Structures are given as C-alpha cells and as structure tokens.
Amino acid sequence: DTGVSQDPRHKITKRGQNVTFRCDPISEHNRLYWYRQTLGQGPEFLTYFQNEAQLEKSRLLSDRFSAERPKGSFSTLEIQRTEQGDSAMYLCASSLGGTMNTEAFFGQGTRLTVV
C-alpha cells in the first residue's frame, strides 16, 4: 500500500465550472477526512466519513460542496459553480476509527485554482 492518494494533483478551472476530486485512503482505514488549506492557515475541517457514512459536514461549507464515499473505500469531493474563493489546497487524510489512539495520514493534496 502506497499511502493516501489524491487525484488530480493540480486543477485549474474557470469560475462557474464544476470540479471533482478523488481520494483513495490507506486500504484498512475506515475514517476519511477532507480538509481545505489556504496560504498561511492550518487545514480547515470540511467533512469526514466512517466507512460510507458521512459523519459531519462543516457549517462553513456552502451547499455547493458535496462529498461521497459510496463503498466505504475511495471518496470524492465535488464543488459546483466554483468561485475564486474556492482556490485552495484540498487535503484528504485517513485513519483507523473506533480505536482511540490512531493518527491520520495525508495525501499529497489537490491544488485548485479558480480563474
């Protein structure tokens, strides 16, 4: 297993277009997290999953953002009608849930630029 994988690594899109990102977690990890990070800030929580169940979606996220993890393995994050303010690094992380002391491992991120 090569760790958490994210695709694409970079995405440039025009304002108003829809984009979708994919995350493949470490295979035995049942927790999957999505974060957004802008320059000079820490990763900001977006949403997370336990297997296929979405446990929480940040109140900061508008309805333009949606995430799925249909079979409890890979996850997708979709942004509809992108805005320039959506430009950021989108990070995915996975961990073992259900046990107290387990760390999260990150993918390399998808850098989104909205022009």
Add this chain to the structure above:
Amino acid sequence: QKEVEQNSGPLSVPEGAIASLNCTYSDRGSQSFFWYRQYSGKSPELIMFIYSNGDKEDGRFTAQLNKASQYVSLLIRDSQPSDSATYLCAVKRNRDDKIIFGKGTRLHILP
C-alpha cells in the same frame, strides 16, 4: 476561543539550538495529540504523536503533554536548516474522532 491555538510565528532559532513549539486546546475530552510538519507547497507529514501526560522522545524530537493545562509542546533539539517548515498541532476529539488543526507555527532555523 479556537479549538486549537498556536502562535503563528515566525519563530527564528539558530542552527544547533532547541526549538520550542507550543499549542493549547479547548476540548478537555481530547485524548490524542499530533504534530505534523509541512513544507511549503507540500502536504502535512506526521512527525510525533502523544496520548499520555508527560514527555515522549523520538530522536531529536520530544513531545510534551499536560492535559490538566490543556497544553502540548514540541521540542526540536540540535535544530537543522531542514527543520525550517510550518509545524501543525492537531487534536483528535475522543467523542467523535474529529481531528482539528491549529493554524501552524512557522519555524525558521538560522544557519
């Protein structure tokens, strides 16, 4: 009050000295604490985790946890220029496994 707070820095430390990075958290029920290092343009990389009060050492790194004071720190001994990065403190809440990050502290090791 933010859930996880860090001084954003930059913190400048001479090469070979000890760098001390601090973090406080607000959720008293948190049980798991992590330090990630992030180089510019890269994703966070886990360098230390700590679950029990006291010190935990791993090579040049020592994590310290004081749950009564809701305080976590990271010490880097014999600082190297390659340690220059942003260090992110993360806290996993016991009640829901949600992992919350601080804004990070930028560390600059002066050669």
